[in-house]
Amino acid sequence: MKTPLFSxxxxxxxMLCLAALCGLMLGGMAFGALAQEVAEPVAEAxxxxxxxxxxxxxxxxxxxxxxxxxxxTAEPIVDKGDVAWMMTSTLLVLLMVVPGLALFYxxxxxxxxxxxxxxxxxxxxxLLAILWVVYGYSLAFxxxxxxxxxxxxxxxxxxxxxxxxxxxxxxxxxxxxxxIAFQLTFAGITGALIVGAFAERVKFAAVLLFSxxxxxxxxxxxAHMVWGAGGYLLDKGALDFAGGTVVHINAGVAGLxxxxxxxxxxxxxxxxxxxxxxxxxxxxxxLLWVGWFGFNAGSNLEATAGAALAFINTLLATxxxxxxxxxxxKVIKGKSSALGVASGAVAGLxxITPACxxxxxxxxxxxxxxxxxxxxxxxTGLKKLLNADDSLDVFGVHGIGGIVGAILTGVFTAPSLGxxxxxxxxxxxxxxxxxxxxxxTIVWIGVVSVVAFLIAKVVFGLRVAEEAEREGLDxxxxxxxxxxx
Numbered sequence: 472m473k474t475p476l477f478s479x480x481x482x483x484x485x486m487l488c489l490a491a492l493c494g495l496m497l498g499g500m501a502f503g504a505l506a507q508e509v510a511e512p513v514a515e516a517x518x519x520x521x522x523x524x525x526x527x528x529x530x531x532x533x534x535x536x537x538x539x540x541x542x543x544t545a546e547p548i549v550d551k552g553d554v555a556w557m558m559t560s561t562l563l564v565l566l567m568v569v570p571g572l573a574l575f576y577x578x579x580x581x582x583x584x585x586x587x588x589x590x591x592x593x594x595x596x597x598l599l600a601i602l603w604v605v606y607g608y609s610l611a612f613x614x615x616x617x618x619x620x621x622x623x624x625x626x627x628x629x630x631x632x633x634x635x636x637x638x639x640x641x642x643x644x645x646x647x648x649x650x651i652a653f654q655l656t657f658a659g660i661t662g663a664l665i666v667g668a669f670a671e672r673v674k675f676a677a678v679l680l681f682s683x684x685x686x687x688x689x690x691x692x693x694a695h696m697v698w699g700a701g702g703y704l705l706d707k708g709a710l711d712f713a714g715g716t717v718v719h720i721n722a723g724v725a726g727l728x729x730x731x732x733x734x735x736x737x738x739x740x741x742x743x744x745x746x747x748x749x750x751x752x753x754x755x756x757x758l759l760w761v762g763w764f765g766f767n768a769g770s771n772l773e774a775t776a777g778a779a780l781a782f783i784n785t786l787l788a789t790x791x792x793x794x795x796x797x798x799x800x801k802v803i804k805g806k807s808s809a810l811g812v813a814s815g816a817v818a819g820l821x822x823i824t825p826a827c828x829x830x831x832x833x834x835x836x837x838x839x840x841x842x843x844x845x846x847x848x849x850x851t852g853l854k855k856l857l858n859a860d861d862s863l864d865v866f867g868v869h870g871i872g873g874i875v876g877a878i879l880t881g882v883f884t885a886p887s888l889g890x891x892x893x894x895x896x897x898x899x900x901x902x903x904x905x906x907x908x909x910x911x912t913i914v915w916i917g918v919v920s921v922v923a924f925l926i927a928k929v930v931f932g933l934r935v936a937e938e939a940e941r942e943g944l945d946x947x948x949x950x951x952x953x954x955x956x
Contacts, residue, residue, distance in 0.1 A: 547635055547644040556774035557649045563765025564656035568596050568663055571762050575755025575813070576667050579863050582747040583943025584671045585953045591666040591675065595682050596659035602686055603655045611654070611694040617703040620695050627651070638772040645772060653769060658690055661718045667863030668726025669733040672940050675948050677927040684923035685725055689916050693717050697908070709908040710884060710901070712781065713770035715825025715877040716912040723870020724913050727859055728920035733933050735860035737940050749809050756813035760789055763820045767827040780891075781827040785820065788827075788839030792819025795843030803847070811847075814868060818846035821872030826880035831889025838879045842872045874909055881905040 573592045577585045609624035636650035662682050696702040697711050767785045771778040796815025797807035822842025823835050849867035881902035884890035939947035946952055
């Protein structure tokens with residue numbers, strides 16, 4: 472039985488949760504700054520104490536030069552097993568998009584809009600795939616400065632079947648075409664994720680124009696900063712193994728901005744807007760889980776123990792998130808729903824993405840459970856506080872799950888907690904660096920998304936007419952119907 476007193480406490484709890492999330496990020500930055508201040512004098516003292524006599528230093532320098540010469544003359548290794556694994560991983564990420572994400576989103580909208588969502592997912596993915604090979608790959612991974620790469624490989628200039636791409640092992644390489652294709656799927660799925668935030672009322676042309684602008688000035692620079700050689704966040708030491716910032720926080724923030732700009736659906740908050748087919752959504756979530764092994768374990772770039780670690784972490788974190796979401800729903804609503812279990816799976820997958828290659832199995836369980844619980848609040852309490860009609864909870868699951876995972880990566884990478892960090896790993900310092908990465912991504916993508924939606928609004932307008940929205944986008948925008956009457 473609900474009482475005014477209980478409702479009041481519920482609102483207060485939601486506000487406290489929002490404040491805690493903000494405080495976690497700010498506190499992380501403060502911890503990082505403090506740790507850096509303490510570490511710098513210690514490092515200087517250690518360096519001064521470790522100065523070698525001139526003769527020893529010369530011998531050491533000669534040995535280093537000899538090792539470098541040997542390394543330079545060593546033949547690069549292209550292992551057929553690595554190549555096969557990376558091509559398989561690329562296919563698995565594609566499976567995440569079509570049919571995985573398409574079915575996951577399609578089942579959550581009303582029957583009159585299911586085809587519009589399917590079309591938006593696959594078309595945005597296809598558009599970004601083309602842009603990736605035209606200029607995206609070059610700007611993300613080819614040289615440049617701390618913020619963006621160069622156009623030296625515009626239209627894949629100079630890339631041939633003999634071109635090689637680096638892995639995490641110096642002498643081990645991949646055919647560059649394989650690396651390009653793998654990273655292409657990351658760019659494509661990120662753009663496809665965004666469309667769920669403003670589904671059922673947006674103009675198709677506006678979605679495509681927004682995607683081009685967001686990809687060019689949002690996704691590509693963030694990918695370079697996090698993963699590209701010399702990237703700002705990479706050089707700062709930010710850990711993002713498979714895309715917590717680059718993919719999920721990025722998509723979540725862009726989706727939230729879009730939900731605000733496009734506005735709420737007709738009847739939102741006044742009439743029931745229910746998923747038309749939870750079975751499709753459940754199947755889509757299951758395919759996402761399967762495909763995510765390519766997403767996470769494939770990010771190791773080699774078929775080694777590192778891929779095995781990411782694989783088992785992806786398995787365990789998702790299981791933990793499903794249980795945590797189901798239990799939280801049971802406590803709050805009295806029942807655990809199929810839609811909740813499916814959403815919990817995605818929340819766990821999102822949460823472990825940045826951490827899968829650096830935390831241990833029990834760290835993965837902790838991150839998955841945290842993401843499952845916190846994302847329940849993200850799609851309920853926080854959603855109300857933000858006053859946004861985020862149709863398919865892109866920010867509540869991907870944005871919040873990505874933030875939780877990125878911050879906790881800085882905690883559970885510690886070797887004392889089963890992670891793969893070095894012996895001198897500092898949780899406080901790393902959490903600060905992780906919070907910096909989260910903050911940069913939120914601000915950068917927020918600004919780019921605002922500009923992109925403003926341009927799309929001026930050029931095409933963002934929203935379909937009210938009559939078209941009531942009839943459904945399948946008929947009014949695409950001239951088809953998913954289900955015949």
